[in-house]
Amino acid sequence: MKTAVRSAKNTFTNLDKVLWPDEGYTKGDLINYYNSVYKYIIKHLKGRPQSLFRTPNGIKEKGFFQKDAGGQAPDWIAKYASWSESVHKEVNYLVCNDKPSLLYLANLACIELNPWNSTVEHPDHPDYLIIDIDPSENNTYDQVIETALVVKSVFDKAGAVCFCKTSGATGMHVYTPMGAKYNYEQCRMFAQIIATITQNELSGFTTLERSLSKRGKDRIYIDYLQNKIGSTLACAYSVRPRPGAPVSTPLEWKEVKKGIKPENFNIQNTVQRLEKKGDLFAGVLKKGIDIEKGMRMLKV
Numbered sequence: 257m258k259t260a261v262r263s264a265k266n267t268f269t270n271l272d273k274v275l276w277p278d279e280g281y282t283k284g285d286l287i288n289y290y291n292s293v294y295k296y297i298i299k300h301l302k303g304r305p306q307s308l309f310r311t312p313n314g315i316k317e318k319g320f321f322q323k324d325a326g327g328q329a330p331d332w333i334a335k336y337a338s339w340s341e342s343v344h345k346e347v348n349y350l351v352c353n354d355k356p357s358l359l360y361l362a363n364l365a366c367i368e369l370n371p372w373n374s375t376v377e378h379p380d381h382p383d384y385l386i387i388d389i390d391p392s393e394n395n396t397y398d399q400v401i402e403t404a405l406v407v408k409s410v411f412d413k414a415g416a417v418c419f420c421k422t423s424g425a426t427g428m429h430v431y432t433p434m435g436a437k438y439n440y441e442q443c444r445m446f447a448q449i450i451a452t453i454t455q456n457e458l459s460g461f462t463t464l465e466r467s468l469s470k471r472g473k474d475r476i477y478i479d480y481l482q483n484k485i486g487s488t489l490a491c492a493y494s495v496r497p498r499p500g501a502p503v504s505t506p507l508e509w510k511e512v513k514k515g516i517k518p519e520n521f522n523i524q525n526t527v528q529r530l531e532k533k534g535d536l537f538a539g540v541l542k543k544g545i546d547i548e549k550g551m552r553m554l555k556v
Contacts, residue, residue, distance in 0.1 A: 265332055265356040268363050275314045275367065276501050281523065287362045289495060292527045294355050296535045297369075297493040301358065304371035305336045305349030307488045312365040315497040319367075323347045333357050336376045340486060351376060367497040368424075370488035374436065380485060381436040384540050385443045387451060388479035388489060389428045395476050397426070398514040399461055403454065403476055404428045405512060410453045414550035419540050422518040424496035424504035427476075429489060431537070435544025440484050446547045447480035449556055454478055492537040493530075495523055505529070506536035 271284030290297070311319035323340060324347040334351035352358050352371070361369065373382035389403050404420055407430045411418040418432040434443055455462045455478050463475040471477060482489060490496060490504045505521035521529070 265330070266359050266363060268359070273312075273314075273365075275311065275365065275497075276499070277314060277316060278499060279501060281501055283363070283365060285523070286365075286367060286495065287359055289523050289527070290358050290362045291355070293493050293530060294358060296530050297491070298352075298355070298358065299535065299541060300491045300493070300537065301352040301369065301371050303351060303353065303375035303377060304373075305338065305351055305376065305486075306361070306366075306372075307370040307486075308350065308361065308364065308366050309368045309370055309497075310365050311367050311497045315367070315499070319497055323349060325350050330360070333360060336379075338379065338486070342486070367495050368490050369494040371491050372486065372488060373483065374440075374485065378436045380439050382434050382438075382440055382443055382483065383436050383544075384431045384434050385447050386480075386482045386489065387430040387447060387454075388423075388477075388482050389430070390477040390479050391426050392471070392473055392475055392477075394474040395461065397517060399476060400426070400428050401512055401514055401516065403458055403462060403478065404430055406454045406457050407450065407478075408509060408512075410450050410554070413554055414450070414545075415553050416545040416550050417539065419506060419537055420509065420512060421492055421504055421506040421537060422502070422521055424490055424494065424502045424518060424521075425498060426518065428512075429504070431540045433540050433542055433544045435542070437544045438547060442547060444480060444483040446550065447483050449551070449554065451478040451480040453554065492535075492540075493526065508533075508536060 273283045308322040334353050336349045336351050340347040387407050391400050416432050418430050420430045455464050463471050465471045492506050494504045496502050500519045501523035502519050503521050503526045
């Protein structure tokens with residue numbers, strides 16, 4: 257593979273740089289992957305500020321977040337200025353609106369893509385609500401599956417459609433469309449209700465406790481606090497900087513059953529899966545649910 261390839265807007269560099277030493281996957285492989293899934297992933301990135309997580313020295317070295325990349329980025333990439341509470345300053349976020357922007361991020365070794373839940377058009381009103389199922393090292397993936405299914409059952413009782421994907425790591429993410437009808441506080445409130453009902457049903461091995469020291473060593477954290485402006489998770493079809501190059505992969509609910517493993521979905525087979533099944537997460541960006549109706553149906 258050549259060390260540099262030019263395109264109309266990008267110059268790709270160090271394509272032979274190995275990012276996954278055990279598998280031998282290179283930065284060129286990462287760029288090729290994102291080029292191949294572009295038509296599917298762009299819907300989940302377009303218009304959304306990105307929190308860049310870069311892993312330039314490969315997955316065996318610690319990566320770093322680079323939120324404020326606007327000043328270093330080419331003029332042709334969209335940017336969005338917003339105050340960041342975490343760094344206490346205005347940040348110029350990159351916004352990935354097209355293929356050149358996506359491949360620019362891949363060339364920066366942004367293995368993982370982390371978009372906001374809302375777009376620059378309505379930054380205070382998210383397009384979806386997230387329940388992040390985050391296990392401890394002592395939980396099994398079958399317990400993660402069980403938790404996801406209970407989360408779905410609660411959304412079902414609320415008359416709300418929901419979708420799930422592997423996190424690409426050890427957990428799962430359950431999304432429900434909001435359609436930018438509610439602000440973050442309203443979405444977080446409803447997410448807390450869903451999480452609380454789920455935790456009550458699975459009190460033996462789940463928790464709502466955010467603090468690691470108080471959480472317990474064998475508890476799955478049902479995280480509803482991801483529903484705030486600027487908070488991000490790896491998006492659908494994002495690769496993760498982990499062994500095997502797993503991909504955060506949307507699943508049909510009939511696939512969510514004991515025995516599946518997150519490493520089954522990776523950079524090697526995702527394109528073929530997409531060509532067969534299409535974008536299973538497309539519904540996340542459609543008409544939002546009715547929170548008030550959901551609360552009535554849950555009797556809360």
